[in-house]
Amino acid sequence: MNQLAECVGFDWDEGNLLKNWEKNGVSAFECEQVFFNRPLVAAPDEVHSSAEPRFYALGQTDASRLLFIAFTIRGRLIRVISARDMNRRERKAFEGL
Numbered sequence: 001m002n003q004l005a006e007c008v009g010f011d012w013d014e015g016n017l018l019k020n021w022e023k024n025g026v027s028a029f030e031c032e033q034v035f036f037n038r039p040l041v042a043a044p045d046e047v048h049s050s051a052e053p054r055f056y057a058l059g060q061t062d063a064s065r066l067l068f069i070a071f072t073i074r075g076r077l078i079r080v081i082s083a084r085d086m087n088r089r090e091r092k093a094f095e096g097l
Helices: 014-024 028-036 088-095
Strands: 041-044 054-060 066-074 077-085
Touching (some): 014 077, 028 054, 028 077, 054 088, 066 088
Antiparallel strands (some): 041 054
């Protein structure tokens, strides 16, 4: 994921700032933390990449909350599409690292 290593920040607008909080109780700040903490698993999401390349990330916040994040990269910015707590299968894969 060389594209991710070249990113310099995040692309937020009012719509996607509030959507993840209202739907899943995940703040923008928590989303950003995932990309700075290790381990971080990031991979292409080819199933949902019809309009633009999409990716997913499995990671944890500073408070060890395990999150699944769907995102895209626009220019050199990460744009979070959705964020939620990891499901059981995702947690098992992440904790096995």
